[in-house]
Amino acid sequence: MKILIIEDDTEAAQYLAKGLNEHGHTVDVAEKGKDGLFLAMSEKYDAMVLDRMVPEVDGLTILQTIRAAGNQTPVLMLTAMGKVDERVKGLKEGADDYLVKPYSFTELLARLEVITRRQPAEKAVTKLSCGDLEVDLLSRNVTRAGKKIDLQAREFQLLEYLIRNKDTVVTRTMLLEHVWDYNFDPQTNVIDVHISRLRQKLDKGFETSLIQTLRGAGYKLSAA
Amino acid sequence: MIEKFHRLTHTFTFRLAMIYVAVFSFSVVVLFAFISVFAENYLESQSRDVIKARYQQLLSEYQNSGSSGVEERINDLIRSDEESTEIYLLINREGEKMAGNMGAWPQYQTTLEAFEKQGKWIKFFIEGSRTTPERVEVRAIEIPLSKWRTLLVGQSLQNYHRVRQTLMQTFWASLAITLLMAFVGAYIMTKSVERRITVINRSAAKIMQGTLSERIPVQGGGDEFDELSENLNAMLERIEVLMQSLKDFANNIAHDLRTPLNRIIARTETGLRRLSADSAVSELLVDNIRDMQELIATFNAILSISELESNPTAQLKPLEVTAVLTNMVELYEPYAYEKSIELTLFTPSKIIIEADKHLLSQALANLLDNAIKFTPMGGRIDVSMKDENGHALITIADSGPGIPSEMRQKVFEKFYRLEQSRNSKGNGLGLSLVGAIVKLHQGEITLGDNHPGLVVELAFKLYAEPDGASGLL
Numbered sequence A: 001m002k003i004l005i006i007e008d009d010t011e012a013a014q015y016l017a018k019g020l021n022e023h024g025h026t027v028d029v030a031e032k033g034k035d036g037l038f039l040a041m042s043e044k045y046d047a048m049v050l051d052r053m054v055p056e057v058d059g060l061t062i063l064q065t066i067r068a069a070g071n072q073t074p075v076l077m078l079t080a081m082g083k084v085d086e087r088v089k090g091l092k093e094g095a096d097d098y099l100v101k102p103y104s105f106t107e108l109l110a111r112l113e114v115i116t117r118r119q120p121a122e123k124a125v126t127k128l129s130c131g132d133l134e135v136d137l138l139s140r141n142v143t144r145a146g147k148k149i150d151l152q153a154r155e156f157q158l159l160e161y162l163i164r165n166k167d168t169v170v171t172r173t174m175l176l177e178h179v180w181d182y183n184f185d186p187q188t189n190v191i192d193v194h195i196s197r198l199r200q201k202l203d204k205g206f207e208t209s210l211i212q213t214l215r216g217a218g219y220k221l222s223a224a
Numbered sequence B: 001m002i003e004k005f006h007r008l009t010h011t012f013t014f015r016l017a018m019i020y021v022a023v024f025s026f027s028v029v030v031l032f033a034f035i036s037v038f039a040e041n042y043l044e045s046q047s048r049d050v051i052k053a054r055y056q057q058l059l060s061e062y063q064n065s066g067s068s069g070v071e072e073r074i075n076d077l078i079r080s081d082e083e084s085t086e087i088y089l090l091i092n093r094e095g096e097k098m099a100g101n102m103g104a105w106p107q108y109q110t111t112l113e114a115f116e117k118q119g120k121w122i123k124f125f126i127e128g129s130r131t132t133p134e135r136v137e138v139r140a141i142e143i144p145l146s147k148w149r150t151l152l153v154g155q156s157l158q159n160y161h162r163v164r165q166t167l168m169q170t171f172w173a174s175l176a177i178t179l180l181m182a183f184v185g186a187y188i189m190t191k192s193v194e195r196r197i198t199v200i201n202r203s204a205a206k207i208m209q210g211t212l213s214e215r216i217p218v219q220g221g222g223d224e225f226d227e228l229s230e231n232l233n234a235m236l237e238r239i240e241v242l243m244q245s246l247k248d249f250a251n252n253i254a255h256d257l258r259t260p261l262n263r264i265i266a267r268t269e270t271g272l273r274r275l276s277a278d279s280a281v282s283e284l285l286v287d288n289i290r291d292m293q294e295l296i297a298t299f300n301a302i303l304s305i306s307e308l309e310s311n312p313t314a315q316l317k318p319l320e321v322t323a324v325l326t327n328m329v330e331l332y333e334p335y336a337y338e339k340s341i342e343l344t345l346f347t348p349s350k351i352i353i354e355a356d357k358h359l360l361s362q363a364l365a366n367l368l369d370n371a372i373k374f375t376p377m378g379g380r381i382d383v384s385m386k387d388e389n390g391h392a393l394i395t396i397a398d399s400g401p402g403i404p405s406e407m408r409q410k411v412f413e414k415f416y417r418l419e420q421s422r423n424s425k426g427n428g429l430g431l432s433l434v435g436a437i438v439k440l441h442q443g444e445i446t447l448g449d450n451h452p453g454l455v456v457e458l459a460f461k462l463y464a465e466p467d468g469a470s471g472l473l
Helices: A011-020 A034-040 A060-069 A084-092 A106-117 A153-162 A172-178 A192-201 B001-008 B012-080 B158-208 B224-274 B280-310 B319-339 B356-374 B429-439
Strands: A003-006 A026-030 A049-050 A077-078 A097-100 A127-130 A134-138 A142-144 A147-149 A211-214 A220-221 B087-089 B097-098 B110-115 B119-126 B136-144 B150-157 B316-322 B340-347 B354-355 B380-388 B392-398 B444-449 B453-459
Touching: A011 A026, A011 A106, A011 B224, A034 A060, A049 A106, A049 B224, A060 A077, A060 A084, A077 A084, A077 A106, A084 A097, A097 A106, A106 A172, A106 B224, A127 A147, A127 A153, A134 A153, A134 B356, A147 B001, A153 A172, A153 A192, A153 A220, A172 A192, A172 A220, A192 A211, A192 B319, B012 B087, B012 B097, B012 B136, B012 B150, B012 B158, B136 B158, B158 B224, B224 B280, B224 B444, B280 B429, B316 B319, B316 B356, B319 B340, B319 B354, B319 B356, B319 B380, B319 B392, B354 B453, B356 B380, B356 B392, B356 B429, B356 B453, B429 B444
Parallel strands: A003 A026, A003 A049, A049 A077, A077 A097, B340 B380
Antiparallel strands: A127 A134, A134 A142, A142 A147, A211 A220, B087 B097, B087 B150, B110 B119, B119 B136, B136 B150, B316 B354, B380 B392, B392 B453, B444 B453
């Protein structure tokens, strides 16, 4: 993927660029708002990492400008302190996701991958599958190898988010934000318990586990 | 009312005023004592002058006209004495009465001092008569006019008694008026001083509750209270600056350490990616990253608390708190289940308060987290909500070890950890954050005893629909 980073902290931008390079992405870095806006308007990117506070033109204005110009490139916004209002404002202006600094690279990578793969018009999709697992979003039927699995409402939402982003790592914070709509830091990993419950239901009577735990990163729903 | 009076009488000003009342009353007493002594002396000397003048008249009458002249003269004098205060008695050598208005020589007389050569001043009492019902004191001269005649000239002090009576009446009236005025004055003084002190006390109470920016109003008259207020304000100014710099210092540390910490995480992650997943080193690096993320979480918590405390910018909106609580309990239910803890929830259908959803959720999450963490396997946690007296009351009662009552206020302090929780995970900021969030919502948090266990009670004011508003949310 070709990714544009607009971030004024040189070192942070470099680490980000390096990490993304290692994962096979091409990266452009702009340290000033004007340069960033110019690049965003003139080049075609698969995703953008946009700092909320950059000199010259601030992140929010850049976002507004490119969205007003019809540019639908997925944008991940970064902000210094986790103010709820900031996050809401960013998402309202068209950011696809929002991450609070300091973030971990894994978190950023996972989020970038999720927002870039969400591109195809997903509204039309009513049936999702992963290996022998099938999820009907309308009837809310879940089957594995034809065997019906009963899920509670929240478990279904959790599975829906995982299957929409199958083969991609999703972090615990992402789950908390998107499935529960909370953005705070739980002291304990409550999410783990929910995942293990879901996993038990999905894997009961099967040899292979569909939900993988990636240490230090998060979870991945995958058939392989 | 009684309590108010009781409180008033226990103030310093009231005691001061009472001392003034006592001093005033005492001076009235002294003043009247002086007046009374002077009046007595004056009246007595006047009386003596009259007696002496009468004696001179009678003496010269005796020298001129002999005994019969004196007798006639005495009768004249008695007749012309309209107030009948004058007393005369003339006796012969055998002690027989020759003239006068006394039956016999006074028996219980007291000798005062000598008068001329042979005479003496005496004092005695005569029993009540037609005009004066009481016993009356008499001043008199007893003096021999010659070998054959002895004369007693005197005057009763009934006028003096009358004066003394009037004086006493005036005294009591003055004392009553003085006391009344003094009490009124004391009340006004106590009240006005109390008013000024109350203003200072009220400000002090607000400051103690954490509003360090509060200042004591200065009335502008430049009196000693204004001076006190100004000095206290200057002191507060100084404390606020110090507190702020302390807070800034802590915040700066938290803020500045996050950046290098983040870089360390980034580098570690980079290193981790270069290792194969099953390398023994990678496990160490993952643990390092986890610990560093915990550090960042601690710093974030410090910064969140200080932000909540310093500029409460959160936008409170009407929020159906029942749903938030239900969701939060649902989020933690599997965690409790894993520890075989029975987690129950009881809520009424709908309660609306003004709140920030994310902050309130964070507070509830921290409380539930703590409850589950400290409740032993097989214990129970009861979460309930009700609306009471215009407040939403959320109760989280666990069957854990509880918190000793003397520690209940301390656990809200940053980094304070109970002995029993030293070994468990956590940074000692969870309850501080809860406290800050509750305060931001102008709610109240109380910790109680669940016999055994801890009861946390949160109270938030119910959202009052503005007039004319129809639907909500």
